[in-house]
Amino acid sequence: MTDKRLRHGTIVAGLLVAIVVPLFLSDYYQYEASEIAVLAILVLSLVLITGFVGQISFCQYSFAAIGAFTVGSLVGGHHWSFWLALVVAVAFSAVVGILVGIPALRLSGLFLAILTVAVALFFDRFLLAPGTWDSFSGGLEPWKIGRPSFVGIGLEGPYAYYAFALAAFVVVAWLVWNLRIGKTGRVLRAIRGSEIAASMIGIDVTLWKLAAFGLSAGLAGLAGGLLAADVGAVSPPSFDFLHSVTIAALATVMGVESIGGAAVGAFALIGIPEILSHTPISPDYFQLIVGVALIVQLVFAPQGAIVKMTEDVKRLIGRSTTDDPPAVTKELAKV
Amino acid sequence: MSLLEVDGVSVRFGGVRALSNVTFHVNRGEIFGLVGPNGAGKTTLFNAVTGVVRPTTGRICFDEQEIGHLKPHKRARLGIGRTFQNLQLFGAMTVLENLMLPVDAFARRGIVSDAFRLPTASFEERRASERARATLHLLHLDGIDDQRANDLPVGMQRRVELARALCLRPKLLLLDEPASGLDARETAELAEALPRIRERFGTTMLLVDHDMALVMRVCDHITVLDFGEVICSGPPEVVQKDERVIRAYLGEEVA
Amino acid sequence: MLLASANFGLLPSYTVIGLVLGGTFALAAIGLVLIYRVSGVLHFGHGAVAMFSTFIAYTVAVEWGLPSILGLFAAIIFGAGLGYLIERFTIRPLRDRPALTKVVVTIGWLLVLQTLAGAIWKNTAYHRPVQLVSRSGFKVPLIHLIIGYDQLTTMIVAVALALGTAALLRYTTLGISMRAVADDPDSARLWGVNVDRVTAASWMVGSAMAAIAGVLITPLISFTTFALTLIVIDAFTAALIGRLQSLPLTVVGAVFLGLAQTYPRAFVSNAGSGEVATFLLVIVTLLVLFRPGTSRVRLA
Numbered sequence A: 001m002t003d004k005r006l007r008h009g010t011i012v013a014g015l016l017v018a019i020v021v022p023l024f025l026s027d028y029y030q031y032e033a034s035e036i037a038v039l040a041i042l043v044l045s046l047v048l049i050t051g052f053v054g055q056i057s058f059c060q061y062s063f064a065a066i067g068a069f070t071v072g073s074l075v076g077g078h079h080w081s082f083w084l085a086l087v088v089a090v091a092f093s094a095v096v097g098i099l100v101g102i103p104a105l106r107l108s109g110l111f112l113a114i115l116t117v118a119v120a121l122f123f124d125r126f127l128l129a130p131g132t133w134d135s136f137s138g139g140l141e142p143w144k145i146g147r148p149s150f151v152g153i154g155l156e157g158p159y160a161y162y163a164f165a166l167a168a169f170v171v172v173a174w175l176v177w178n179l180r181i182g183k184t185g186r187v188l189r190a191i192r193g194s195e196i197a198a199s200m201i202g203i204d205v206t207l208w209k210l211a212a213f214g215l216s217a218g219l220a221g222l223a224g225g226l227l228a229a230d231v232g233a234v235s236p237p238s239f240d241f242l243h244s245v246t247i248a249a250l251a252t253v254m255g256v257e258s259i260g261g262a263a264v265g266a267f268a269l270i271g272i273p274e275i276l277s278h279t280p281i282s283p284d285y286f287q288l289i290v291g292v293a294l295i296v297q298l299v300f301a302p303q304g305a306i307v308k309m310t311e312d313v314k315r316l317i318g319r320s321t322t323d324d325p326p327a328v329t330k331e332l333a334k335v
Numbered sequence B: 001m002s003l004l005e006v007d008g009v010s011v012r013f014g015g016v017r018a019l020s021n022v023t024f025h026v027n028r029g030e031i032f033g034l035v036g037p038n039g040a041g042k043t044t045l046f047n048a049v050t051g052v053v054r055p056t057t058g059r060i061c062f063d064e065q066e067i068g069h070l071k072p073h074k075r076a077r078l079g080i081g082r083t084f085q086n087l088q089l090f091g092a093m094t095v096l097e098n099l100m101l102p103v104d105a106f107a108r109r110g111i112v113s114d115a116f117r118l119p120t121a122s123f124e125e126r127r128a129s130e131r132a133r134a135t136l137h138l139l140h141l142d143g144i145d146d147q148r149a150n151d152l153p154v155g156m157q158r159r160v161e162l163a164r165a166l167c168l169r170p171k172l173l174l175l176d177e178p179a180s181g182l183d184a185r186e187t188a189e190l191a192e193a194l195p196r197i198r199e200r201f202g203t204t205m206l207l208v209d210h211d212m213a214l215v216m217r218v219c220d221h222i223t224v225l226d227f228g229e230v231i232c233s234g235p236p237e238v239v240q241k242d243e244r245v246i247r248a249y250l251g252e253e254v255a
Numbered sequence C: 001m002l003l004a005s006a007n008f009g010l011l012p013s014y015t016v017i018g019l020v021l022g023g024t025f026a027l028a029a030i031g032l033v034l035i036y037r038v039s040g041v042l043h044f045g046h047g048a049v050a051m052f053s054t055f056i057a058y059t060v061a062v063e064w065g066l067p068s069i070l071g072l073f074a075a076i077i078f079g080a081g082l083g084y085l086i087e088r089f090t091i092r093p094l095r096d097r098p099a100l101t102k103v104v105v106t107i108g109w110l111l112v113l114q115t116l117a118g119a120i121w122k123n124t125a126y127h128r129p130v131q132l133v134s135r136s137g138f139k140v141p142l143i144h145l146i147i148g149y150d151q152l153t154t155m156i157v158a159v160a161l162a163l164g165t166a167a168l169l170r171y172t173t174l175g176i177s178m179r180a181v182a183d184d185p186d187s188a189r190l191w192g193v194n195v196d197r198v199t200a201a202s203w204m205v206g207s208a209m210a211a212i213a214g215v216l217i218t219p220l221i222s223f224t225t226f227a228l229t230l231i232v233i234d235a236f237t238a239a240l241i242g243r244l245q246s247l248p249l250t251v252v253g254a255v256f257l258g259l260a261q262t263y264p265r266a267f268v269s270n271a272g273s274g275e276v277a278t279f280l281l282v283i284v285t286l287l288v289l290f291r292p293g294t295s296r297v298r299l300a
Helices: A004-025 A027-054 A061-076 A083-105 A110-126 A158-181 A185-193 A195-200 A205-231 A241-254 A257-276 A282-299 A305-316 A325-333 B042-050 B072-078 B095-108 B109-115 B119-139 B154-167 B184-201 B212-218 B236-241 B243-254 C008-038 C047-065 C067-095 C099-121 C148-170 C173-183 C184-188 C194-216 C225-229 C231-241 C246-263 C272-291
Strands: B001-014 B016-027 B031-035 B057-062 B078-083 B172-176 B203-210 B220-226 B228-235 C136-141 C143-150
Touching: A004 A027, A004 A158, A004 A257, A027 A061, A027 A185, A027 A205, A027 A241, A027 A257, A027 B212, A061 A110, A061 A205, A083 A205, A083 A282, A083 B016, A083 C225, A110 A158, A110 C099, A110 C231, A110 C272, A158 A185, A158 A257, A158 B109, A158 B203, A185 A195, A185 A205, A185 A325, A185 B095, A185 B109, A185 B119, A185 B203, A195 A205, A195 B072, A241 A257, A241 A282, A257 A282, A257 B119, A282 C067, A282 C099, B001 B042, B001 B203, B016 B031, B016 B042, B016 B057, B016 B203, B016 B228, B031 B042, B031 B184, B031 B212, B042 B057, B042 B072, B042 B078, B042 B243, B042 C008, B072 B078, B072 B095, B078 B154, B078 C231, B095 B119, B095 B154, B109 B119, B109 C099, B119 B184, B154 B172, B154 B184, B154 C184, B184 B203, B184 B212, B184 C008, B184 C143, B203 B212, B212 B236, B220 B236, B220 B243, B220 C231, B243 C194, C008 C047, C008 C067, C008 C148, C008 C173, C008 C246, C047 C067, C047 C099, C047 C194, C047 C225, C047 C231, C047 C272, C067 C194, C099 C225, C136 C148, C143 C148, C148 C173, C148 C194, C148 C246, C173 C184, C184 C194, C194 C231, C225 C231, C231 C246, C231 C272
Parallel strands: B031 B203, B031 B220, B078 B172, B172 B203
Antiparallel strands: B001 B016, B001 B057, B220 B228, C136 C143
C-alpha cells in the first residue's frame, strides 16, 4: 500500500508542478511546454508497442506524420473542423498502423526493426516528398492550421493550449495505465512472454498484436494531430527518419515500460536542446547526447534510467522490488 | 463415445518423419496414457492436436468436429487445454495473473472497457480472479497468488501450469510429462489429483509421461508409440505384458 | 536526374549506373553480413561508419587536396579502427545480453556518428565527391553508351573485393576461424580459436568494406552525411535477400537492388522512386524469405 501512496504522491506532485510552473514562464516556454505534453503522448504510443508487447518500432513519427498531415490537409486544405479532422486523423493512423502490423505479425525482433525503418524511410523520402501526394503533404507549402477552440474556449493563448495538451496527456496516460493493469495489459504481457503458450490458453495472438499496433499508431496519430495544431502549421521535415530513431532511443534510455518515463522522456526531448541553446554547446548535439546516453545506459543500467532511478530511490528508503527486465532487452533472444 | 479422434495422422518436418499414420480414439471421461521412448513423437502429437504444427496427412476430430484447419486459440476455446514438458508459465507474471489469463481469453471484455474502466471490466476481473483462486484451492496451492511464477520451485510451477490449464475448464486436457522434475511425494500427489480433477470437472485427459508407475496407476487406457507409430494399445494390464512394448520401451528403461 | 517521360534509349546507361550502385551496395552488404554472421549483431550503425570514414577521405582528398588514393586509405584505416572501437568497448561487454540490446547500441552509434559528422561537415551541405579516377570514359560501339572510367573502376573494385572476401573466408586461417565462430562460437573456442580476436577482426574488415563502399558511392549519390548513413538500409535489403547468410546471394541482391533503384528513374520523375523500390523489396523479401520458423537465424 505504501508503494501505491508513493506513486500517488509522485503523480500529484508532478501534476502540480506541470500546472503551476508554466504559469510563471514566458510565452515561448509555455509553447515549449505544450510541445512536451504532446510529445509525451507520442512516447506513450511507444510504451504501448515496445513496453507492453515488446515490439520495437522506428516509425512512430511516421504514424504521427499521418495524424499531422491528415489534420493539415483536412483543416488547411478543406476547411474542416479541427476536432472532426483529429478524429479522422487518429482513425487513419490506426488503420495504417494495422497495415504495418500485418507483415510485422510474422516477424519479430530484428526483422521487425528493419521493417519499421523501411516504413519510416518510405514516408520520409517518398510519401511526404513534394510531388508524390501534394494534397496530403501540402507539397512545398506547409499547411496552415491555426489553433482550435474547445467547447467555446479559445486555445489561441500559449497557456490555454498547454493546459489543453496537458489534459490530453493526462487522459491518455490514464487510459494507458488502465489498459496496463487490466486484462489488456495481462494479455499483451503474456504474448510477450510466449506466443505459443498464450495461444494454448485461448488468446488470439494475431488479433491482440494487431490491436496493439493499431492502438499505438492511433495514439501517435493523435500526438501528430495535436502537434499540428500546436505549431499551427505542418511541413514534412518535422517528421524525418532521425526523429523516429531519436525518440525510440530516448524511450529506451528512459525505460520503455513506464508511463512516468514517457513524460520525463518527452521533457528531455524538448528540454535538453533548450538548455543546450543557453550554453556554448549547440542544441544540434542533442542526438549525440541521446546516442551516448543510450550506449552508456545499455552497458550500465539495462532496465532503463527511470526504472533504475525508482529502484534506487526505493532501495534508499528500504524497499527493494524485483521488476521483470524490460521488453527491449529480452525480447530479441527468441529471434 | 470418442471425444478426440486421431485418424492416420502423419507429421513430417522436411525429410524427417515425426509421426506416421497414428490412429487412436480417446473416450469421454477417460484418462488416456500415451507412452513411448524419447523421440517417439509424443510432443509432436500434442502439437498437432493443439494446432502448433499442421499434420501432413490425417484427420483430427474433437467433440464431433473436424479441427485440423482451426488456429490454436480456437482449439483452446473449443476446450483443449494443455501443459508443457518444458514449463511455459509467464514467468514474470504472478501466479494469479497466469491463472486469470485463460478466463480473460473468454471474457467479453476488450480494450475499450479496460481503458475506461467500464463495469464489465471490473466484473470480469472479479470473475477471473475468483475462478483462479478456486482452482488454486482445488490443487492445494492457496497463498501463492502474488508470487512471481519464476520464483516458485519447479514442482510448484508444474502444479500452477496444471491449474492454469484447468482455468480454461477444458473438456480435454493434454498433459505433457507432468511428473518430470517432481519428487516421489509430488508425483503421488499428482496421481491423486488427476482423478479428483476428472471427478470435479468431468475432464478427459491425455497423459504423456515417462513415469510408468504413474501412467499405469491413473490411466484407463494406454497407447504406445515408437518411432512415430502406434505399436500397442489397450488397458494397462494388457500393455504391461505386450512383448513389443517391453522391447521398445520398458526394456530400454531397464537397460 | 529526373526525367519526365520514358526514354528507352537511356536504358543501357541506366543499366551501368544500376550495376555500379549495386556494386557499392554489395560491398557495404558483405561487410554487414560478415559482422552479423561472426558476432550476431545486426549493425544499424554500419552506414554511419561508412559515412564517417568517407568524410575522412573527403577531408584528406578534397579539403587538403592530397591524392584521392591517400583519402581512400585514410578512410579504410579509420573505418577499421572505428569498427574495432565499437566492437571492443560497446559490444564485447554486452556478450551475455540479448541480441536486441546490442542492436540498440549500434543505433546509439548511428546517432552519435551522424550528429558528430553533421557538426563537423554540416548535414545539409552537398560535397564534392572523392574522385578516385577521372570522370571521362569510353564509348561502347553500336549502342549509345559511354562508360566512365570511374564507373568501371568501381565495378572492378567491387568484384575484386567480393571475390577477395570469398577467398579470405575460404583459404586464410583468419577466414576459416571466422566461419568457425559464425557456425558455433562455443565449439570454435574449444578448438582453440580466439573468438574475441576473430570477432574484432570481422568488425574491422566489415567496417573497412563499408568505408570503401562509401568512398566509391560518392560520385553516384547526393553526397551528404545523411544520405550516406542511410546506405545501411540498402545494405540490409541486399543482406536480407541473402538471408543474412549467403554472401553470393547478398551480392545478387545488391545488384538487383541497384538496378531496381535506377530503372524507375527512367520513367517516373519522383525523387523517392528509389526508396519505393527499396521499401517494396524489403517487404517482399521479409515476407517471402522469413516465414515464421525459418527466421531462426543463429544469434549470439
